[in-house]
Amino acid sequence: MDSIDTFTISPKCQSIIIDQIQSIELERHKILQCGINYGKEAFSIYRRKPEMYMLLYTTKGKGLIKTPEKEWSLEAGSVIYIPPAQENCFIINPEDNEALEWDVAWVMLESNSHWDKSLPHDVYYNDSQSCDLLFKTITCLNNALSFRYPLGDALCRSITEQICLLVENRSTSYAPKALTRLEHVFQQTKSQLHHPWQVSDLAKLYPCSEPHFHRLCQQYFQQSPIAHLTQIRMEHAAGLLTTTNWSIQHISDLCGYPNPTNFSTRFKAWSRFTPRQFRNQFQSKK
The missing domain is CATH 2.60.120.10 (Jelly Rolls)
Structure with a gap:
């Protein structure tokens, strides 16, 4: 060389x-x-x-x-x-x-x-x-x-x-570059779901202004940035509820909800079950 x-x-x-x-x-x-x-x-x-x-x-x-x-x-x-x-x-x-x-x-x-x-x-x-x-x-x-x-x-x-x-594996991504960047931003949040993310934090990771980041999320995810982050948190919580015996308080903390009541309310709005009901309903089917 x-x-x-x-x-x-x-x-x-x-x-x-x-x-x-x-x-x-x-x-x-x-x-x-x-x-x-x-x-x-x-x-x-x-x-x-x-x-x-x-x-x-x-x-x-x-x-x-x-x-x-x-x-x-x-x-x-x-x-x-x-x-x-x-x-x-x-x-x-x-x-x-x-x-x-x-x-x-x-x-x-x-x-x-x-x-x-x-x-x-x-x-x-x-x-x-x-x-x-x-x-x-x-x-x-x-x-x-x-x-x-x-x-x-x-x-x-x-x-x-x-x-x-x-x-x-260098195949070209056919996804728009903006979408690739958005996915990269939310991929980073998945490793720190306990962090109290704000739209300003997410926009800096992109990087762009907060209004522009909000428009991009609406365009590609049909959701606001916080709504999309909430969905990611709920999906992660659902996985933990059905694959572990961890306490709901612990899962709530890991997913970024220090207040378990707030977590339970959001989880029920997302799944129609409380965290405990979800675990009883789906963990038993393993």
């Missing part, structure tokens, strides 16, 4: 880099390197004539990639493919990025291999649902390298296959 021609990396950046010397599974699958980078303040790399495919998956902040012909703003939830021999430079994008952050998962793939048949031969930029999962998967691979044989080898084999699966 060609060396980096020039680079500027702030001391505040943190990186994990895994190559074929560390993992024979990467060599077997024709992956030169993979890694993650927490970019902060300054992070730029220039390659004049790379000999590999480069894939960048943005998970947070904004990046900017430049070629002699064009430049692309890389936003969270997107992937860009750079083919071999394509001169390029990528940096943290300062536009609407006051914190100067860019968190990215990246994969370098061998050219003249089976990847030539499955990857685009021009620069290709698209939304991707794989960004966060790939970021976490590479982190898992890095952790698996510390395990001894045979568990370490089995873990690396399985995790590397997952990386390949995420890379190969």
Whole structure:
């Protein structure tokens, strides 16, 4: 693989880099390197004539990639493919990025291999649902390298296959970009349903103004932002009621309702059952 021609990396950046010397599974699958980078303040790399495919998956902040012909703003939830021999430079994008952050998962793939048949031969930029999962998967691979044989080898084999699966499935999403962003916002709320989310919080995650976020939810979900969030909370509560023996108070807290009476009222309006009735009705059918 060609060396980096020039680079500027702030001391505040943190990186994990895994190559074929560390993992024979990467060599077997024709992956030169993979890694993650927490970019902060300054992070730029220039390659004049790379000999590999480069894939960048943005998970947070904004990046900017430049070629002699064009430049692309890389936003969270997107992937860009750079083919071999394509001169390029990528940096943290300062536009609407006051914190100067860019968190990215990246994969370098061998050219003249089976990847030539499955990857685009021009620069290709698209939304991707794989960004966060790939970021976490590479982190898992890095952790698996510390395990001894045979568990370490089995873990690396399985995790590397997952990386390949995420890379190969680059099918274009036919959903409008606005809808993809909306789904990404509410996907984040699912991991923190206990948080007292306000429309202002959700709009910042998009990001856009509160009125615009409200219009988008009405357009794509036919609900207000809070109504859609309530639906997500109720669906999660229903799952917990039928698959666990946790107390209703505990489920109420997890779903963002510190007051169990308020939770019970909303749940009944959604399901026509109180939480206890719902559990008795549906848990017994397991």
